[in-house]
Amino acid sequence: xxxxxxxxxxxxxxxxxxxxxxxxxxxxxxxxxxxxxxxxxxxxxxxxxxxxxxxxxxxxxxxxxxxxxxxxxxxxxxxxxxxxxxxxxxxxxxxxxxxxxxxxxxxxxxxxxxxxxxxxxxxxxxxxxxxxxxxxxxxxxxxxxxxxxxxxxxxxxxxxxxxxxxxxxxxxxxxxxxxxxxxxxxxxxxxxxxxxxxxxxxxxxxxxxxxxxxxxxxxxxxxxxxxxxxxxxxxxxxxxxxxxxxxxxxxxxxxxxxxxxxxxxxxxxxxxxxxxxxxxxxxxxxxxxxxxxxxxxxxxxxxxxxxxxxxxxxxxxxxxxxxxxxxxxxxxxxxxxxxxxxxxxxxxxxxxxxxxxxxxxxxxxxxxxxxxxxxxxxxxxxxxxxxxxxxxxxxxxxxxxxxxxxxxxxxxxxxxxxxxxxxxxxxxxxxxxx
Numbered sequence: 001x002x003x004x005x006x007x008x009x010x011x012x013x014x015x016x017x018x019x020x021x022x023x024x025x026x027x028x029x030x031x032x033x034x035x036x037x038x039x040x041x042x043x044x045x046x047x048x049x050x051x052x053x054x055x056x057x058x059x060x061x062x063x064x065x066x067x068x069x070x071x072x073x074x075x076x077x078x079x080x081x082x083x084x085x086x087x088x089x090x091x092x093x094x095x096x097x098x099x100x101x102x103x104x105x106x107x108x109x110x111x112x113x114x115x116x117x118x119x120x121x122x123x124x125x126x127x128x129x130x131x132x133x134x135x136x137x138x139x140x141x142x143x144x145x146x147x148x149x150x151x152x153x154x155x156x157x158x159x160x161x162x163x164x165x166x167x168x169x170x171x172x173x174x175x176x177x178x179x180x181x182x183x184x185x186x187x188x189x190x191x192x193x194x195x196x197x198x199x200x201x202x203x204x205x206x207x208x209x210x211x212x213x214x215x216x217x218x219x220x221x222x223x224x225x226x227x228x229x230x231x232x233x234x235x236x237x238x239x240x241x242x243x244x245x246x247x248x249x250x251x252x253x254x255x256x257x258x259x260x261x262x263x264x265x266x267x268x269x270x271x272x273x274x275x276x277x278x279x280x281x282x283x284x285x286x287x288x289x290x291x292x293x294x295x296x297x298x299x300x301x302x303x304x305x306x307x308x309x310x311x312x313x314x315x316x317x318x319x320x321x322x323x324x325x326x327x328x329x330x331x332x333x334x335x336x337x338x339x340x341x342x343x344x345x346x347x348x349x350x351x352x353x354x355x356x357x358x359x360x361x362x363x364x365x366x367x368x369x370x371x372x373x374x375x376x377x378x379x380x381x382x383x384x385x386x387x388x389x390x391x392x393x394x395x396x397x398x399x400x401x402x403x404x405x406x407x408x409x410x411x412x413x414x415x416x417x418x419x420x421x422x423x424x425x426x427x428x429x430x431x432x433x434x
Contacts, residue, residue: 001025011035011066017043022077024048030058033066039073047081052120053099054078060091060101060179065127067104074098075112078140082117084176087236087268088257093178096124096146100131101179108133116140116162125150127180133158139195143168143204149182149278156188161195161292165204171278171319172208172308173270174301175222175235180271181208185281190288198292205298207279207319207341208308218243219265222306229274230254232267239304279319286326293332295352296325298339300365309365318342318365325350333384340392342367348374354384361392361417369396378405378428386410390419400424 004023007015011032017023020042026049031037037055045054054076057066076097084095094101097113097120106128113122114137122138125131128150136158138144144160146168147153160166169184170177194202210224210231211217219225221237227249234244236258250259250267259267285296298321301308309318321341326348330336335358336350337343347356356376359369369390378387390396391414398411399422408429413419415434423430 001027001029004029008032008035008037014038016040019043022046025054027051028053029055030061031055031066031069031071032058034068036070037072037074039075041073043073044075044077046077047079050081050083052083052085053094054097056094056099057101057103059103060094060099062090065102065104066100069100069103069105070107070109071098071111072109074108074110078113078115078117078120080115080117082119084119087176091179092268093176094124094126095119095142095177096121098122099124100128101126103128103131105130106132108136110135112137114139116142116144118142121146121168124148126178128153132156138162146170147184148178149180149184151183151185151187153187154190155192156190158192159195160192160202161197163199165201166192166194166198167202168204169280169283170204170206171280172206172301173222173224173233174206174306175233181224181231182275182278183281185283187283189283189285192288194288194290194292194294196291198294200294201297202288202290202292202294203285203296205280205283205296205321205323205339205341206301206308207277207321208300209277209313209317209319210310211312213246213249215247217246217312219246220244220307221304223310225310226274226276230272231270231275233270234265235268236266241304277317277319280321280323283323284326285323285328288328290328290330290332290336293334295330295334295336295338298337298341298343300341300362300367302362302365311364315366318367320344320368324348330354337371340365340367342369342394344370346372346374347376350376352384353382355389356387358389359391359396361394363393366394368394371397372399372401373403374401376403378403378407378409380406382407386412388412390414390417392417395419398422400428400430403428405429
């Protein structure tokens with residue numbers, strides 16, 4: 001650790017680890033701007049103690065930001081050492097074994113971590129502008145590639161087998177899982193193989209929206225709330241849906257970490273930019289094969305761990321996630337695209353054994369689902385019972401463009417949900433049932 005740190009200090013250099021072998025590290029190693037770090041085949045960084053990030057940009061922990069960083073050929077072995085930074089630290093929620101926060105023009109090539117634990121992600125990047133990961137293998141118990149606030153990204157040429165999300169595009173907050181909240185936008189996820197055995201989501205989309213603090217406001221674990229331009233997360237708090245009535249706001253001079261109110265509510269300060277919501281926007285997922293029983297999950301979480309839409313938010317302000325799915329093949333009977341959030345999506349040249357789309361609305365947060373299906377073929381041999389399912393509260397719109405069908409396209413809707421279906425001219429037949 002000391003030797004590698006000395007080689008990297010100051011940036012503006014190219015560092016090569018040329019000798020194969022397992023290099024044990026007992027502390028994080030920090031990388032500076034304008035640095036290329038390359039590892040020869042067989043050179044491995046292995047954790048030998050319980051600490052957070054193996055390799056991380058210096059600005060994440062010591063203030064400021066970094067730019068123009070390339071990491072090539074890195075293999076990390078976590079060796080069961082798996083711990084997250086505490087909420088009050090300098091980089092709360094920065095969980096990645098390989099992690100970056102406040103970075104511009106970042107590139108990761110040929111990255112491997114086959115023993116991601118149950119707490120930390122394979123790669124996490126937050127607050128970025130320009131990020132590419134090209135060539136990776138990530139397996140283990142937590143997220144593979146985890147992105148929070150940022151724009152202009154490319155995730156390509158990878159293999160995943162994770163017990164949590166393969167690729168997480170988390171614009172919204174999850175308890176202590178990001179040091180910064182905001183949109184995740186303008187990105188491509190392509191040429192990935194999602195290996196059998198993965199759980200949760202192949203690609204996860206989450207968004208959120210919150211309100212200004214007011215006296216008498218009911219707050220729950222992981223709610224987000226504004227106080228002026230400050231954005232707070234209600235964290236750490238016990239798991240569960242218990243609501244706490246807040247009558248005393250954080251003081252004006254609270255500048256960092258967690259402040260505990262007289263009612264016992266913990267307010268964790270995240271940022272001071274007046275952000276009021278976050279969504280996933282303009283993302284393309286293409287040329288991927290999904291072999292695990294999971295797909296693309298689009299969620300407004302409302303569970304024992306998080307609530308991403310506060311009840312005070314009017315429906316007109318709910319965030320909408322926009323994305324395209326192209327040339328994606330799902331080999332299991334799990335739905336390809338599913339969830340409970342508002343989306344505007346297009347499916348092109350996709351194939352799936354299970355339902356192409358399955359959405360359920362939540363009465364408290366009625367979502368709007370707008371899906372266009374383009375250049376897809378519905379064959380006689382398809383094994384799924386229904387092609388599209390719209391249930392719960394809210395409304396849906398399904399549009400077909402340049403579609404061929406050898407059988408009737410089956411759409412199921414809930415009696416509580418409005419659904420319009422736009423059919424093209426031609427031989428496509430669509431059966432809508434309740």
